[in-house]
Amino acid sequence: GAGVSQTPSNKVTEKGKYVELRCDPISGHTALYWYRQSLGQGPEFLIYFQGTGAADDSGLPNDRFFAVRPEGSVSTLKIQRTERGDSAVYLCASSLMLAGVADTQYFGPGTRLTVL
Amino acid sequence: AQKVTQAQTEISVVEKEDVTLDCVYETRDTTYYLFWYKQPPSGELVFLIRRNSFDEQNEISGRYSWNFQKSTSSFNFTITASQVVDSAVYFCALIIQGAQKLVFGQGTRLTINP
Numbered sequence: 001g002a003g004v005s006q007t008p009s010n011k012v013t014e015k016g017k018y019v020e021l022r023c024d025p026i027s028g029h030t031a032l033y034w035y036r037q038s039l040g041q042g043p044e045f046l047i048y049f050q051g052t053g054a055a056d057d058s059g060l061p062n063d064r065f066f067a068v069r070p071e072g073s074v075s076t077l078k079i080q081r082t083e084r085g086d087s088a089v090y091l092c093a094s095s096l097m098l099a100g101v102a103d104t105q106y107f108g109p110g111t112r113l114t115v116l
Numbered sequence: 117a118q119k120v121t122q123a124q125t126e127i128s129v130v131e132k133e134d135v136t137l138d139c140v141y142e143t144r145d146t147t148y149y150l151f152w153y154k155q156p157p158s159g160e161l162v163f164l165i166r167r168n169s170f171d172e173q174n175e176i177s178g179r180y181s182w183n184f185q186k187s188t189s190s191f192n193f194t195i196t197a198s199q200v201v202d203s204a205v206y207f208c209a210l211i212i213q214g215a216q217k218l219v220f221g222q223g224t225r226l227t228i229n230p
Contacts, residue, residue, distance in 0.1 A: 031216065033217070040222075041223075042120075042209075042222050042223050048217060050216075101213070104163055106163060107161035109160040112159075
């Protein structure tokens with residue numbers, strides 16, 4: 001079946017602008033995650049959704065970052081007043097939840113965000 | 117807090133050599149899961165393996181094998197008879213029971229030269 005998809009694959013924006021990054025999880029996966037990967041680093045957790053609600057947003061760096069998942073499927077990561085330090089690859093993952101146990105997370109191809 | 121350390125930043129070997137990627141983890145939790153992911157130049161993280169903390173059996177899948185040792189908090193990954201297509205960045209990751217966020221190491225860039 002289809003894997004996790006993310007759009008756009010690349011986004012170039014200017015400092016101070018607003019951006020939205022979209023993630024389409026694997027069909028039937030109730031859990032959805034956003035991570036950020038800076039150059040030469042491992043991915044870092046941003047936020048986790050179980051269904052429509054953000055169950056853990058402890059990784060969001062500040063209040064310029066916000067994510068939604070209104071219907072429990074597609075999610076959008078929103079970044080306001082972008083800064084050059086926001087430049088990174090934003091990765092989305094999804095998984096099944098099995099009796100409260102974290103199942104394997106499957107990742108999308110990522111969105112490379114460049115803030116000029 | 118959890119931590120994953122991949123001390124080898126880059127490894128370069130000649131095709132057909134065996135290579136081992138090291139992973140050391142830290143956690144106070146007794147129930148946790150360990151993972152390896154492969155990130156080829158295309159950028160997508162590809163799942164390779166998942167082990168839980170109660171299963172220390174080594175695992176072999178084709179040319180890939182994993183050695184999990186709780187006594188040394190290590191979960192090492194060996195590629196036997198490496199191939200050019202194995203060239204990628206490899207990440208080791210940890211997740212504790214009840215949490216949902218993967219904690220990744222810094223990754224090891226593996227280059228297999230023909």
